[in-house]
Amino acid sequence: MRIYNTMTRQKEEFTPREPGKVGIYVCGVTPYAQTHIGHARVAVLWDVFKRYLEFKGFEVTLISNFTDVDDKIIAKANQEGLSARDIAERYIADYFEAMQALGVRPADRHPRVTEEISEIIKVVSALIEKGHAYEAGGDVYFDVASFPEYGKLSGRSPEEMEAGSRVEINPLKRNPLDFALWKAAKPGEPAWESPWGPGRPGWHIECSVMSLKYLGEGFDIHGGGLDLVFPHHENEVAQSEAFIGSPFARYWVHNGMVQVDQEKMSKSVGNTAAVREVIKHWDPLVIRFFLISTHYRSPLNFGPEELAAASKGWERLVNAKHRLDKVVLVAASGEGEETPEVVAVRQACAECREKFVAAMDDDFNTALAISALYELVRAVNPHLNQALQGNNNYRTAVWLAAFADCQGLLTVYGQILGIFPQGGTVDESDPGLVADLVELLLELRAEARAAKNWALADHIRDRLGQIGVEVKDTPSGATWELKR
RNA sequence: GGCGGCAUAGCCAAGUGGUAAGGCAGAGGGCUGCAAAACCUUUAUUCCCCAGUUCGAAUCUGGGUGCCGCCUCCA
Incomplete structure (x- = not known):
C-alpha cells in the first residue's frame, strides 16, 4: 500500500511499525456545537480506512479524542449557565448520534482531556525538566527555540513565520511562536491542581499525551483535517519528539476541507451544515457515499446539486445490490453452459476485484474504487434483468455462480465503504x-x-x-x- | 506579505510519460397501459494560458493567470 505522508509530501510505501498491526490517532472534535459535515468527513474517511486495513488483514487500533475543556466550551457554558462538562456531554452525545446515523463505528477509544490530566501534567513537567518548556505566571509554554526541527511538518521555518507575524504579543512568552502547554485558570474557569497552580492543559498537549499513552512511541498514522497541520500538528510533533527523543508518528495523513460555495465550512465562517439537519433531507448513507466519492485529500464542495448526483449514483448501486441479493436465492435447474455472456460477467468480477483493491491500495482512492463497482454493476445488470424476469436460461448453476460472485463483491466492498443499508429489505420473499x-x-x-x-x-x-x-x-x- | 495545494466535458470526478476511467445531468432509442427499475447509442481531437524537454506530456521543467487552505479557534 502507498499512503501520502504530509511530512515528506509524497506517497510512501506503507510499512507499519509492527508487522500486521496498525495504530492510528485521529484528532477529534471540540464538543461545543453540533457535529457538522466537516467532522463527518473525517470520521467517515477513517472509518472506511480502518475497515479497508482490516480487510487487508491488519489489526487496527483507532484512537480519536474529545477536547472536552477549552475556551469555546467555557464560553458556551457561561452563556447558558451550565457547566463546561454539561456542554461537552451534550455535544459528545450529538457527535455519537451523528456517527451512528452515518454508519461510523466507534473508535477503539475516545479519550477525553479531562480524564487524562495527570498524564498531561507528567509530560509537561518532563518537558520543563528537559529544558523544552518554561513556567511563566502560572502558564507553561513550550520553548520553540529548543526544538531545531520546528516547522518540519508544515514546511515553514520559524524565521519566516516571525517575519510575517500575525502572532499576538504575549509578554509571558520568550518567543512569539511559543505555545501554551498549561494555562493558568482565570476566576470561574474549570481548573485542576498542578505544580504551577490551578489551571488546565493547552490545546496541543492532549493529543501528544493521549496518542503516546494509547499507541506508544512512533505509532503508525496520525490523521486529521488539513487545517490542523499548522499549528496543531506542528506543535504536537515538537512537544512529542522533545519529550520522547525519537520520531512521534510515522505517517501524517490529512484530509481536504468540506466547502460550501467554494469556501471552507467552519464554525467561524458560520456556514456549517449540521449532520442532524442534513439527514432530515438525505439518507445518511447518501451523505456517507457523497463524502467518499471524492479523493480524501481534495476539497469537497457540499451543496444540493452535488448531493443529488451522489444520491442517484448511490441508488444505482443499492438497486443492483438488492437485485443480486434476490437473484442468488433462485434454485438452479441444471448445470448450464459456459456461454460468452457468463464468462464476460465473471471477467467483470475479476476486473472489479483487481481495480478496487489497486485503487484503495493507492492512497485510499475511494473515488476510483467506487468506479470499479459501477463497472461491475453495468456488466451484470442486463443479465439481472433477464434473470429476475424469469428467463429460464439464467436458472443454471453457472449463471447463479456468476451472480453470487458479483453479489459477494458488492457485499464485501460495500461493507468496506459502508454504503449499503444493513439488514436487507422487506419484500415479497419475506413471510409475514x-x-x-x-x-x-x-x-x-x-x-x-x-x-x-x-x-x-x-x-x-x-x-x-x-x-x-x-x-x-x-x-x-x-x-x-x-x-x- | 509568507508557506502549501489545486486547475480535466454542462456539473462532479479518476488519471503523474504512451495516446482522456466512472458518476450526474442532457439528447436519441428500446421496454411499459402509464410509471419505476434496468439496457443500448450519443456527449472533451483534448486536459487554464505560453514556452521548453521528449519519438511521444493532461502527466516532467520554466513563466503567467485563476481558485482554495494555512499563518487566529477550526475536522
Whole structure:
C-alpha cells in the first residue's frame, strides 16, 4: 500500500511499525456545537480506512479524542449557565448520534482531556525538566527555540513565520511562536491542581499525551483535517519528539476541507451544515457515499446539486445490490453452459476485484474504487434483468455462480465503504402479515390491470408508494419492496 | 506579505510519460397501459494560458493567470 505522508509530501510505501498491526490517532472534535459535515468527513474517511486495513488483514487500533475543556466550551457554558462538562456531554452525545446515523463505528477509544490530566501534567513537567518548556505566571509554554526541527511538518521555518507575524504579543512568552502547554485558570474557569497552580492543559498537549499513552512511541498514522497541520500538528510533533527523543508518528495523513460555495465550512465562517439537519433531507448513507466519492485529500464542495448526483449514483448501486441479493436465492435447474455472456460477467468480477483493491491500495482512492463497482454493476445488470424476469436460461448453476460472485463483491466492498443499508429489505420473499397484505393488494391491482382499470391500478400503486412500498411491474408480475 | 495545494466535458470526478476511467445531468432509442427499475447509442481531437524537454506530456521543467487552505479557534 502507498499512503501520502504530509511530512515528506509524497506517497510512501506503507510499512507499519509492527508487522500486521496498525495504530492510528485521529484528532477529534471540540464538543461545543453540533457535529457538522466537516467532522463527518473525517470520521467517515477513517472509518472506511480502518475497515479497508482490516480487510487487508491488519489489526487496527483507532484512537480519536474529545477536547472536552477549552475556551469555546467555557464560553458556551457561561452563556447558558451550565457547566463546561454539561456542554461537552451534550455535544459528545450529538457527535455519537451523528456517527451512528452515518454508519461510523466507534473508535477503539475516545479519550477525553479531562480524564487524562495527570498524564498531561507528567509530560509537561518532563518537558520543563528537559529544558523544552518554561513556567511563566502560572502558564507553561513550550520553548520553540529548543526544538531545531520546528516547522518540519508544515514546511515553514520559524524565521519566516516571525517575519510575517500575525502572532499576538504575549509578554509571558520568550518567543512569539511559543505555545501554551498549561494555562493558568482565570476566576470561574474549570481548573485542576498542578505544580504551577490551578489551571488546565493547552490545546496541543492532549493529543501528544493521549496518542503516546494509547499507541506508544512512533505509532503508525496520525490523521486529521488539513487545517490542523499548522499549528496543531506542528506543535504536537515538537512537544512529542522533545519529550520522547525519537520520531512521534510515522505517517501524517490529512484530509481536504468540506466547502460550501467554494469556501471552507467552519464554525467561524458560520456556514456549517449540521449532520442532524442534513439527514432530515438525505439518507445518511447518501451523505456517507457523497463524502467518499471524492479523493480524501481534495476539497469537497457540499451543496444540493452535488448531493443529488451522489444520491442517484448511490441508488444505482443499492438497486443492483438488492437485485443480486434476490437473484442468488433462485434454485438452479441444471448445470448450464459456459456461454460468452457468463464468462464476460465473471471477467467483470475479476476486473472489479483487481481495480478496487489497486485503487484503495493507492492512497485510499475511494473515488476510483467506487468506479470499479459501477463497472461491475453495468456488466451484470442486463443479465439481472433477464434473470429476475424469469428467463429460464439464467436458472443454471453457472449463471447463479456468476451472480453470487458479483453479489459477494458488492457485499464485501460495500461493507468496506459502508454504503449499503444493513439488514436487507422487506419484500415479497419475506413471510409475514405485511407481505400477505401487500400481496393481497397487488392481486386486486392485477385484476384491475387485467380489466384495464388503470385509474384503480395506479391508485393502489401510488398509495402503496406513499406508505413506503415501492411497486414495480415486470412481464412476470409485480414486485414490491419496503423502502424506508 | 509568507508557506502549501489545486486547475480535466454542462456539473462532479479518476488519471503523474504512451495516446482522456466512472458518476450526474442532457439528447436519441428500446421496454411499459402509464410509471419505476434496468439496457443500448450519443456527449472533451483534448486536459487554464505560453514556452521548453521528449519519438511521444493532461502527466516532467520554466513563466503567467485563476481558485482554495494555512499563518487566529477550526475536522
